[in-house]
Amino acid sequence: MEIVLVLIPLSLILLSVAVLIFRWAVRNGQYDDLEGPAHRILFDDDLAETPDKTASESRAESGRASDKDSSA
Template identity: 45%
Template sequence: MESLYLLIPLSVVLVFIIGVLFWWSLRDGQYDDLEGPAYRLLMDDKDELPPSSGAASTADEPRQSADEGRAEPESRHKAHDV
């Protein structure tokens, strides 16, 4: 019975802390867009169209990888498209 004198105030404080954290996450916009990050994950940014500068590229020219910053042969990109 005496343990309730400690557990009830402790649980009230815990509920208050959880409520404050939930309110902070709502005000911070944590739950605004639930589907957008999932769609951005599925978009492939590596194979963007080259800029239309009028120069035609061939398959032998190395292509600049957006995430690694170094040139890679075209055949390596084709293996990922399978």
């Protein structure tokens, strides 16, 4: 029964710390843009490296070049 005297205040302290951390995250904008990172992963970064060609064209050309190297 004495353990309850320790566990109840300890759980209240942990709960208050969790609420404070959550409030800090909300105030600092951690939950402002929930969809942006999910959409950002879908964009291809290879387009920035070759602006005149699409990523699929450059992959196709590299595939053809490797076929020529292996047949020679």
